[in-house]
Amino acid sequence: MPNGTHTVELQVPIERIWAFVQDMNNWAPLVPGYIHHEILSENQSTWEFKGDLGFMKKKVKLQVDITEWLEPTKVTFNLKGLSDNFNGGGYFEAQVIDANSTRMTGYLDITAGGMMGAMINTILKNFVPETATELTDTIAAKIHEVEGVTA
Amino acid sequence: MPAKKPAQWHEEVDVVVLGTGGAAFTSAILAADQGAKVLMLEKTHQIGGTTAYSGGVPWIPMNRYMKEAGIEDSREDALNFIKRLSQGKEPNPALIDVFVDNGHAMIDYLHENTPVRFSVPGTYSEYYAHLPEALHNSTRSLDPDPFDLNTIGEWGSLVRQNPLFPPLTLNEGGAIGGIDFTVVADRMENNIVTMGRSLIASLLKGALDRGIDIRINTPGKELVVDDNGNVIGVVAEKDGEKIYIGARKGVVLASGGYEWNKELVKTFLKGEITHPMSPPGNEGDALIMAMEAGAALGNMSEAWWYPSMQDPTFEYEGHIINQTGSGRMGPNSIMVNKYGKRFVHEGTTYNDLPRAFYEFDPVKLEYPNEPPVWMVFDQQLKDSTMIITMMPGEPTPDWVDQAQTLTELAEKIGVDAAGLEATVARWNEHCDNGVDPDFHRGTTHFENILGGGGNAEANLGRIEKAPFYAVPVNFGALGTNGGPKINEQGQVMNLRGNVIEGLYAAGNAAMSMLGPIYPGAGGTIGPAMTMGYVLGKVVGATASRTI
Numbered sequence: 001m002p003n004g005t006h007t008v009e010l011q012v013p014i015e016r017i018w019a020f021v022q023d024m025n026n027w028a029p030l031v032p033g034y035i036h037h038e039i040l041s042e043n044q045s046t047w048e049f050k051g052d053l054g055f056m057k058k059k060v061k062l063q064v065d066i067t068e069w070l071e072p073t074k075v076t077f078n079l080k081g082l083s084d085n086f087n088g089g090g091y092f093e094a095q096v097i098d099a100n101s102t103r104m105t106g107y108l109d110i111t112a113g114g115m116m117g118a119m120i121n122t123i124l125k126n127f128v129p130e131t132a133t134e135l136t137d138t139i140a141a142k143i144h145e146v147e148g149v150t151a
Numbered sequence: 152m153p154a155k156k157p158a159q160w161h162e163e164v165d166v167v168v169l170g171t172g173g174a175a176f177t178s179a180i181l182a183a184d185q186g187a188k189v190l191m192l193e194k195t196h197q198i199g200g201t202t203a204y205s206g207g208v209p210w211i212p213m214n215r216y217m218k219e220a221g222i223e224d225s226r227e228d229a230l231n232f233i234k235r236l237s238q239g240k241e242p243n244p245a246l247i248d249v250f251v252d253n254g255h256a257m258i259d260y261l262h263e264n265t266p267v268r269f270s271v272p273g274t275y276s277e278y279y280a281h282l283p284e285a286l287h288n289s290t291r292s293l294d295p296d297p298f299d300l301n302t303i304g305e306w307g308s309l310v311r312q313n314p315l316f317p318p319l320t321l322n323e324g325g326a327i328g329g330i331d332f333t334v335v336a337d338r339m340e341n342n343i344v345t346m347g348r349s350l351i352a353s354l355l356k357g358a359l360d361r362g363i364d365i366r367i368n369t370p371g372k373e374l375v376v377d378d379n380g381n382v383i384g385v386v387a388e389k390d391g392e393k394i395y396i397g398a399r400k401g402v403v404l405a406s407g408g409y410e411w412n413k414e415l416v417k418t419f420l421k422g423e424i425t426h427p428m429s430p431p432g433n434e435g436d437a438l439i440m441a442m443e444a445g446a447a448l449g450n451m452s453e454a455w456w457y458p459s460m461q462d463p464t465f466e467y468e469g470h471i472i473n474q475t476g477s478g479r480m481g482p483n484s485i486m487v488n489k490y491g492k493r494f495v496h497e498g499t500t501y502n503d504l505p506r507a508f509y510e511f512d513p514v515k516l517e518y519p520n521e522p523p524v525w526m527v528f529d530q531q532l533k534d535s536t537m538i539i540t541m542m543p544g545e546p547t548p549d550w551v552d553q554a555q556t557l558t559e560l561a562e563k564i565g566v567d568a569a570g571l572e573a574t575v576a577r578w579n580e581h582c583d584n585g586v587d588p589d590f591h592r593g594t595t596h597f598e599n600i601l602g603g604g605g606n607a608e609a610n611l612g613r614i615e616k617a618p619f620y621a622v623p624v625n626f627g628a629l630g631t632n633g634g635p636k637i638n639e640q641g642q643v644m645n646l647r648g649n650v651i652e653g654l655y656a657a658g659n660a661a662m663s664m665l666g667p668i669y670p671g672a673g674g675t676i677g678p679a680m681t682m683g684y685v686l687g688k689v690v691g692a693t694a695s696r697t698i
Contacts, residue, residue: 055312056472059464114542119336122339122340
């Protein structure tokens with residue numbers, strides 16, 4: 001199962017991180033290759049983005065279902081391909097380091113199914129961890145920017 | 152105009168080769184083996200050009216691998232077959248002999264002196280095997296053996312990626328479906344390449360073993376000529392700076408065709424290629440340089456045509472990938488124009504079918520078959536065949552038009568509904584009768600290779616089970632094959648019929664050796680590498696000039 005985890009430390013209190021992460025509109029555009037998203041309900045949204053698979057790019061549509069809002073520490077979600085045959089999930093988790101700093105972890109797993117699954121999963125082995133890292137880093141940078149923290 | 156000789160060269164070599172495809176590498180290796188100091192310049196960030204992007208298959212009569220497999224072939228048979236196809240349209244008949252006489256020698260040479268290895272693809276026969284002049288029950292096409300990219304270290308990452316073919320050999324179904332995706336995954340994990348990438352990687356290793364200097368991101372921009380009009384070097388560009396490189400023996404143009412240059416395409420071709428199936432760097436640089444140097448041109452109205460299709464969710468270097476589009480000749484399908492009418496045998500070869508696109512109606516004064524035309528099929532084909540990237544049993548992606556009725560489908564795709572209804576009714580009648588008197592589906596050998604049959608039973612199937620589907624078919628090409636006129640030694644000729652000293656051309660950068668024909672899989676690369684072999688020996692052995 002292609003997956004990736006990435007952890008960063010932010011000089012921001014956990015509550016401020018939660019305030020940012022709980023509104024998907026804040027960070028959806030930060031997804032690598034973002035095209036657009038649509039919020040269908042508190043727990044359901046659809047996304048379209050262009051994944052960079054190295055030598056080519058692939059446009060995909062997927063549905064994200066939030067399975068758990070655990071304020072202020074964790075958002076867990078499932079995802080399902082709408083344009084292609086894949087499924088997966090992930091979470092963002094925040095842990096208090098001290099009153100002004102927080103450790104944030106992003107996790108993502110995606111598995112392709114169908115006849116081409118074996119081949120696509122080989123490509124995803126690099127793509128998924130790279131995406132998890134890039135997304136987590138980009139969100140962290142954005143939170144720092146919003147909160148006025150200079151690196 | 153070409154550039155004038157500079158006061159001082161930035162560097163001097165014996166031979167400058169522009170491009171890094173099959174023709175380029177073969178010429179560079181042969182020139183180096185005659186003792187020449189060779190420099191290869193690649194415009195893009197990847198090595199391999201159109202060859203790496205392709206099946207990597209050379210079509211070569213009387214080759215050693217055929218002999219080892221017990222396949223009989225002869226010079227006379229090969230010549231008869233080529234001339235049957237070319238019908239006198241070749242720009243220089245002597246080049247057909249040069250090809251037949253040197254192709255197998257080129258394969259021998261590479262086998263004996265480089266890591267390049269091929270096999271006879273037993274499952275992939277000649278495209279025109281139904282013709283009496285053709286080779287029957289075997290093939291002159293050669294299938295590159297899998298190559299381990301790890302053996303060339305960091306150079307491996309520079310071998311151009313191929314988005315058209317998975318890492319399977321031709322024999323393993325890499326070009327025709329029936330793909331074992333677990334083998335594909337294993338090869339990807341282990342950096343094992345096949346087809347065009349394998350051919351280029353093994354040629355690259357041969358070049359590296361000889362110490363040939365290869366530079367990426369360094370396009371040749373202009374030829375340098377002396378006062379007599381002889382080509383004595385090139386002006387290349389690196390990081391925005393001009394570099395004058397002297398070529399004591401000669402310059403080889405082997406940097407591909409012009410299919411991505413809209414202006415040149417419109418100038419020379421009968422049909423406008425809107426969906427090229429090659430690296431986007433093929434913008435006619437060699438053609439422009441050759442014209443500036445006064446080259447005569449040949450075969451300019453031709454290309455390696457292809458009815459290309461798209462899954463618009465895939466991009467390569469900023470463009471949607473134009474794909475080979477499997478499923479085109481499946482039984483429960485037809486191809487129609489804007490009137491909803493069939494206009495061609497849908498199962499003919501990819502080089503032949505698009506010739507129907509530029510048919511002119513002298514009464515209506517229009518090109519009725521100008522793409523996009525439409526592949527129309529039904530649920531039966533969708534359930535049984537991979538169509539572009541859509542696998543049997545998978546949900547229909549939103550880039551495939553579908554409808555419960557043919558009329559509704561026609562309206563969706565902008566095709567005459569009554570015309571489509573009538574065409575499908577007639578097609579179904581043909582299927583019931585087991586014969587297609589309109590376009591003779593189920594009669595060509597190519598349908599057997601790609602459609603698994605080549606007979607009425609396999610290739611004629613009613614279109615009757617809803618939903619009905621349509622995907623556009625576009626005017627594509629694997630490359631262009633017109634360019635500077637060359638003689639039997641690969642030397643470029645001027646408009647007066649004289650040689651332009653110091654200038655050579657091969658592959659898609661030159662006039663095709665066989666003119667407009669595509670004799671079988673590898674009809675592009677076989678002649679390209681053969682001319683690379685011929686001219687590489689000539690330019691490598693020529694006397695050095697004081698430049």
